[in-house]
Structure formats: C-alpha cells, structure tokens
Amino acid sequence: xxxxxxxxxxxxxxxxxxxxxxxxxxxxxxxxxxxxxxxxxxxxxxxxxxxxxxxxxxxxxxxxxxxxxxxxxxxxxxxxxxxxxxxxxxxxxxxxxxxxxxxxxxxxxxxxxxxxxxxxxxxxxxxxxxxxxxxxxxxxxxxxxxxxxxxxxxxxxxxxxxxxxxxxxxxxxxxxxxxxxxxxxxxxxxxxxxxxxxxxxxxxxxxxxxxxxxxxxxxxxxxxxxxxxxxxxxxxxxxxxxxxxxxxxx
Amino acid sequence: xxxxxxxxxxxxxxxxxxxxxxxxxxxxxxxxxxxxxxxxxxxxxxxxxxxxxxxxxxxxxxxxxxxxxxxxxxxxxxxxxxxxxxxxxxxxxxxxxxxxxxxxxxxxxxxxxxxxxxxxxxxxxxxxxxxxxxxxxxxxxxxxxxxxxxxxxxxxxxxxxxxxxxxxxxxxxxxxxxxxxxxxxxxxxxxxxxxxxxxxxxxxxxxxxxxxxxxxxxxxxxxxxxxxxxxxxxxxxxxxxxxxxxxxxx
Numbered sequence: 322x323x324x325x326x327x328x329x330x331x332x333x334x335x336x337x338x339x340x341x342x343x344x345x346x347x348x349x350x351x352x353x354x355x356x357x358x359x360x361x362x363x364x365x366x367x368x369x370x371x372x373x374x375x376x377x378x379x380x381x382x383x384x385x386x387x388x389x390x391x392x393x394x395x396x397x398x399x400x401x402x403x404x405x406x407x408x409x410x411x412x413x414x415x416x417x418x419x420x421x422x423x424x425x426x427x428x429x430x431x432x433x434x435x436x437x438x439x440x441x442x443x444x445x446x447x448x449x450x451x452x453x454x455x456x457x458x459x460x461x462x463x464x465x466x467x468x469x470x471x472x473x474x475x476x477x478x479x480x481x482x483x484x485x486x487x488x489x490x491x492x493x494x495x496x497x498x499x500x501x502x503x504x505x506x507x508x509x510x511x512x513x514x515x516x517x518x519x520x521x522x523x524x525x526x527x528x529x530x531x532x533x534x535x536x537x538x539x540x541x542x543x544x545x546x547x548x549x550x551x552x553x554x555x556x557x558x559x560x561x562x563x564x565x566x567x568x569x570x571x
Numbered sequence: 572x573x574x575x576x577x578x579x580x581x582x583x584x585x586x587x588x589x590x591x592x593x594x595x596x597x598x599x600x601x602x603x604x605x606x607x608x609x610x611x612x613x614x615x616x617x618x619x620x621x622x623x624x625x626x627x628x629x630x631x632x633x634x635x636x637x638x639x640x641x642x643x644x645x646x647x648x649x650x651x652x653x654x655x656x657x658x659x660x661x662x663x664x665x666x667x668x669x670x671x672x673x674x675x676x677x678x679x680x681x682x683x684x685x686x687x688x689x690x691x692x693x694x695x696x697x698x699x700x701x702x703x704x705x706x707x708x709x710x711x712x713x714x715x716x717x718x719x720x721x722x723x724x725x726x727x728x729x730x731x732x733x734x735x736x737x738x739x740x741x742x743x744x745x746x747x748x749x750x751x752x753x754x755x756x757x758x759x760x761x762x763x764x765x766x767x768x769x770x771x772x773x774x775x776x777x778x779x780x781x782x783x784x785x786x787x788x789x790x791x792x793x794x795x796x797x798x799x800x801x802x803x804x805x806x807x808x809x810x811x812x813x814x815x816x817x818x819x820x821x
Binding site: 364438442445446448449450451472473474475476479480512545546547548549550551552553554555557558559560561562565566568569 | 614688692695696698699700701722723724725726729730762795796797798799800801802803804805807808809810811812815816818819
C-alpha cells in the first residue's frame, strides 16, 4: 500500500494544480472531493487514476481500479477546496464527450450561467427530471470546478454534458428539426403551452438572461406565471419549474 | 448635507456592527446594500434611518425621509460584505412582524434551512408565486444577513416573514384547520394530488430534510416525480417546483 506524507511530494504538487481550470483542461483530469461524490463516480464507471485517503478518517473504496494512496490530513487539506474535507479525494479523467445523436432528445442549454453553484444545481435538476443532456455555452462556469461538482451532488456523472458554441449548436438543432424553447416575460403560459416531444430549452445569465441573438432563434417562448412584486425567479428555480413542467407533460 | 470621511467616525463604527446578527437583533436594525435592494425597500415603505452613499458612484435617492450622508468609498467598503459594493448602503429598521391571521392563507415553513442563499431564494420564489407569508424556524439562516437579503432580490420587503418555533406554529395551524403539507419520497404525486385552498407547506434542511417530529404532523405528503439516478433536488429547486404547482392549481 503506497503512502505519501509530505505535501511537497511531486505527485501531490501536480494533483494540487488540478484546482485550476487551465491545468484541468491541459491534463484532461479533475478532482473529486468526498465520499458521496466518489461513490457516484465509481457507480457511473468513471475512470479514476488516484484515490488519496486519510486512514484516520475513512477506508479506500473496494470497487475501483484506481491506485489508492494513504496520506496525511494535511495533504487532503492541500487538495481540497472545502474548509472541512471528508478525508478522501480522487483524480478522475474527464469523460469523452458523447456523440450527440440530435435526432431526438430533451436538451438543456445554458448560456453564460456564471455561478458554479447554479450550473451544478441545474445539471442536478436536469438529471433528476430525465433530460437527455446538458449543453454548456462557452462562457458558463466550469463544470469541473469543485463548487460545480459539489452542487451537482454527483449528477454530472450520470448525464451527458457537452460544451459547445451555442450559436453553432442551435443551428445544428434546427437542421435536425429539434425546436428551441426559451423562457421570456411575454411568452405562452407554461401551464397551457403544448410542448413538443423533443426540444432544447435555453436558460441564460443570472442578471441579463439569454443573449438576444440566441433568443431570436427560439421557436417557442414560455412564461412562468408570476403573482408578486419581485420581477424574476432565480435561474435554478426557473429551470426547475420549467423542466418539471416539461417532464410532467410527456 | 452631512458628510463623513473617516471609518473611525462613531456612527460608522456603530453601523458596521450591524454586519453581526447579534447586534442586528439588539438594535432591531439591518443593512441594505446596493441601489436595487434600496429601491425595493423604499417602494415597500420600509423605515430607513440613514443612507450612506459615495457621491462619485451615485446620487442619494429622492423619495425617502432617511438622513442621506455623503461618504468615502472606504466607508462603503467597511459597511459592505461584497467585494465590489455599488456605493450606497442604508440602515433600515426591522419591520414589525405582521399579525398573522391564520384563518386563511398559503404559508411556506422552513425548518432548519442553513444556507442564507437558500433561505433568500425561497423567500424570493414564495413572493413571486403569490404565497401569503414565509415562516422561518428557529434554526434557519438569518433573514437579515447580507447574503440572505441579496438572494431575495428585495422580495423580503414585499412578503410577511415570521420567525417562530415551528412545533408551536404547526399546533396553531392545526387549531385553525389549515392543513400542513410536506414533500416526501413516498407521498402522492405532486402532479395528481388535490390540494386544499389554504395550507402551509414545509421544507427542510439541505442534508437531513424536514425533522421527523414535524413531518409527523403533516396531513398530506407530496412527491416530485423523479426520473434520474440522483436521489434528490436542491431544496430551493424542490420548493420552486412545489410552489409553482400549488400556485397553478388555484
């Protein structure tokens, strides 16, 4: 059983760099922090390279081919982004993007959603409500940051995530006759609207909403009926309501 | 026009203390940070004592009786909890709790929701979807923290917020024949369920859900149909879906 006790160990120093997006993209790897997320990754058969664990806090998982390395609490702290890490952190390979068969499906498109917690929460909701995949535009928060992953509660391992230029992707959808839906103030009532079986639904930036150039391409606009003085819902809540409604209309 | 230029000024030092919950409760006051929230507070006729503003960033509002005090950027920074404050911060009086007439209404009850962003987001959703009031249990995040207020987007000024012992409050509801609803894994389908006109709906802690003692008192359990591998929705998303569904069934 391999053991590392110094944060100065070259492998630890290298893995610690995966806290930065640039290095994650270069390496095609990312960190998975904590027992629950790790089990979700294993159950989804994600490829794991190393598992670092503090033997005073937990046992290494049995059901993995990853190299399990005993290490100190200090090393776990160095690798973690949370104030009280659980004592286990893995290095995982980013999964290959699935071939998206755009002949059918129910896609969630995120345009410039900035907050990693929001991106993660919408991925979690999309997975729970049976969507086919989530497509992140180029300016969204990184799906492999620790905060995004934590907010997904592991859902990102169970649903295809694509990263695309959304202008180009909406063209592709159009060619495949998959209609683009979006939410807007003056659309059809979400409750009354007839929705197609296959679709892509677009959600936008926390402050500015969906960019006008993309909104122009929407075939159908949906409105969540509102009864109060506050002008809008949080984007994760709006997405939750719309995805629930579309899911229940199947 | 009064002007303060030193962060050592006694009034500034006193107002800065309002960043701490303990002092807010003692003084019955709290801070409102930023132009949008301040305008929402003014439109809701909240009583404001002082408005501190940086004249290089913005003008003081016209439509208020508060004392408007010119001050330096440094003072705004000292009073704010955000990394890039907008240059205007007010000291507001906590509103008196409204007399809750429990003969009718649609209440949202939060049991031990810990994250201030979650408490704020649920208040925002409840206001947008026309609920009568939000009742916070004793262990919820503080409604007057800057993060909670920011997450409400000002909705907290437009909907009654009560702080109560929920065990006692659910007894009161029972006496007034207002049924208690909650979400659970094995309840009636949210889509199919018949719901009463007046009700209180309970949401619980991010990790543990609603406490069993309160769940026992629920007259009706509702389940959001789930299709994925992830076990649960984020509490703000679950609340959004349930409140939307209850709102649209009126």
